[in-house]
Amino acid sequence: MKNYKAIGKIGEGTFSEVMKMQSLRDGTYYACKQMKQHFESIEQVNNLREIQALRCLNPHPNILTLHEVVFDRKSGSLALICELMDMNIYELIRGRRQPLSEKKIMHYMYQLCKSLDHMHRNGIFHRDVKPENILIKQDILKLGDFGSCCSVYSKQPYTEYISTRWYRAPECLLTDGFYTYKMDLWSAGCVFYEIASLQPLFPGANELDQISKIHDVIGTPAQKTLTKFKQSRAMSFDFPFKKGSGIPLLTANLSPQCLSLLHAMVAYDPDERIAAHQALQHPYFQEQRAAELQVLASHRRTLLPEHPMALEPLSHNWHASKESRKQKQPLRQEEDAKRLGPACLMQLPKLRLSGVTRLSSCSSPTLRSVLGSGTNGRVPVLRPLKCVGPNKKTDPQKDIKPNLKQCRLPTIARKGGGY
Numbered sequence: 001m002k003n004y005k006a007i008g009k010i011g012e013g014t015f016s017e018v019m020k021m022q023s024l025r026d027g028t029y030y031a032c033k034q035m036k037q038h039f040e041s042i043e044q045v046n047n048l049r050e051i052q053a054l055r056c057l058n059p060h061p062n063i064l065t066l067h068e069v070v071f072d073r074k075s076g077s078l079a080l081i082c083e084l085m086d087m088n089i090y091e092l093i094r095g096r097r098q099p100l101s102e103k104k105i106m107h108y109m110y111q112l113c114k115s116l117d118h119m120h121r122n123g124i125f126h127r128d129v130k131p132e133n134i135l136i137k138q139d140i141l142k143l144g145d146f147g148s149c150c151s152v153y154s155k156q157p158y159t160e161y162i163s164t165r166w167y168r169a170p171e172c173l174l175t176d177g178f179y180t181y182k183m184d185l186w187s188a189g190c191v192f193y194e195i196a197s198l199q200p201l202f203p204g205a206n207e208l209d210q211i212s213k214i215h216d217v218i219g220t221p222a223q224k225t226l227t228k229f230k231q232s233r234a235m236s237f238d239f240p241f242k243k244g245s246g247i248p249l250l251t252a253n254l255s256p257q258c259l260s261l262l263h264a265m266v267a268y269d270p271d272e273r274i275a276a277h278q279a280l281q282h283p284y285f286q287e288q289r290a291a292e293l294q295v296l297a298s299h300r301r302t303l304l305p306e307h308p309m310a311l312e313p314l315s316h317n318w319h320a321s322k323e324s325r326k327q328k329q330p331l332r333q334e335e336d337a338k339r340l341g342p343a344c345l346m347q348l349p350k351l352r353l354s355g356v357t358r359l360s361s362c363s364s365p366t367l368r369s370v371l372g373s374g375t376n377g378r379v380p381v382l383r384p385l386k387c388v389g390p391n392k393k394t395d396p397q398k399d400i401k402p403n404l405k406q407c408r409l410p411t412i413a414r415k416g417g418g419y
Contacts, residue, residue: 001070001079004032015147020084030067031084038076045071045078053124053146054080062115064135064144085142089131089191093198102254103287104139105196109261110280110288111141112191116184117276119143123152125181129188130167131195152181165210166190166200170221171270173211174229174237182270185279189265193247196254201247201266211239214268219244221268228269257284 007020010031021032039045046052054066068081089108093100100108112134119126126133128148135142150158158177169186171179193201202217204210220226220239230237247262261284264274274282280289 001032001072004030004081006032021081029084031082033080033082035078035080037078039071039078040076041073042071045069048078049149050146051080053119053149056122056124057119057146060115060118061140062111062142063118064142082144083137083142085135085137085144087136089134089136089141089195092136093131093195096198099196099198099253102196102258105192105254106258106284106288107139108136108141108195109188109192110285112143112188113276113279113285115141115143116188117280119149120152120181120184120276124149125152126184126187127158128164128167129184129191130164131191134191165207166203168210169270170211170214170268171229173207180270182273182275185265185273185276186270189262192262192265196258196262197248199248215239215242215244217244217247218266218268225269255284257282260284 003024004021005024007022007029010018010020012018015037016033016035019032019034021030022028023030051066051069054064057063058066064085065083066080067083070079070081071077099105112129116126116129124146126143126146126149128145129143133143133145135144156178158179167187167190169179169183172183190201193199202210202213204213220242226237226239247259247266261274261279261282264282265279267273279285
């Protein structure tokens with residue numbers, strides 16, 4: 001940490017505190033997440049889920065950038081040096097009287113869906129998507145705090161109470177840890193509504209009240225959905241029938257496409273809930289996709305500007321017939337190519353954007369995971385980090401499974417806030 005100067009504290013949580021730091025090398029400001037837990041070896045640091053996830057997902061325009069990991073072996077302290085953002089979504093909407101414009105809401109939600117799509121395609125799901133973990137800087141949205149993330153392919157059941165209560169999906173509330181990456185889309189739908197209305201969608205006071213508030217709005221689920229949930233729950237449950245009032249119309253200025261996407265994200269049955277790559281193709285984001293295509297076309301023109309063609313000198317053969325001109329055309333093209341060089345003949349690379357590419361519907365991503373193994377997978381090995389302190393050779397194949405606590409970015413305390 002001798003290369004950084006502390007400026008001030010940004011926040012503090014149970015497992016870490018976040019400081020604003022300035023690099024003494026170039027003067028750049030960073031956010032430093034200092035872990036309160038002490039670590040004994042580089043292997044423990046490398047096995048930390050948050051570091052594994054950030055290494056796998058970086059770089060991406062909508063994922064918080066991890067710049068450096070600083071581990072002091074002598075003291076056992078660990079710090080993550082990340083990019084410094086301006087604020088989080090909760091700070092953006094806190095105290096506002098007028099909601100954001102639908103164009104701004106669309107812009108933020110498109111970026112959030114892109115971050116989820118990138119994460120799920122790489123075999124990771126976040127498990128704690130909420131306004132405090134969604135960061136903004138100059139209208140660029142980035143997802144942060146991967147301390148609770150998990151492998152898509154790791155064996156169920158997972159930890160039951162992992163996400164913050166207000167944003168917890170029904171399958172997390174009604175099963176013994178049998179949920180999938182679709183829980184992130186439920187949480188994103190709750191954030192969607194909160195950005196649009198400035199009010200939380202399901203502000204439950206406890207677990208039972210949380211389910212009750214979901215049923216008040218959406219209604220009790222179909223019997224087939226409850227049957228699926230009961231198969232993975234030690235205790236049985238039966239809910240009185242509720243039709244549901246529907247999502248509150250506090251957002252009368254929102255378009256029908258906006259409400260359509262919102263309903264698709266908070267579908268009670270996770271099998272019927274929209275996936276991130278499908279959300280990116282929703283008609284609500286048509287304007288965002290068109291803007292990306294325009295940027296792509298501009299980028300292509302920048303890569304290969306048009307070459308002006310030199311004018312041919314006049315000659316006495318300008319009265320030649322059409323047939324003779326057709327015969328000379330291939331020769332002229334060869335001469336032009338020699339004169340202009342290989343750049344004239346070069347083809348543009350095909351650039352791909354996850355939000356533009358049309359994808360087929362699928363139940364889960366097919367890419368490998370870096371956080372854990374399924375029934376047949378293998379855990380990839382990360383190379384040791386550079387650390388402050390004496391060097392120690394480590395066996396990269398040694399499988400160490402330390403008993404570590406979950407590490408989270410500190411959040412701003414919210415009164416009654418669903419924690």
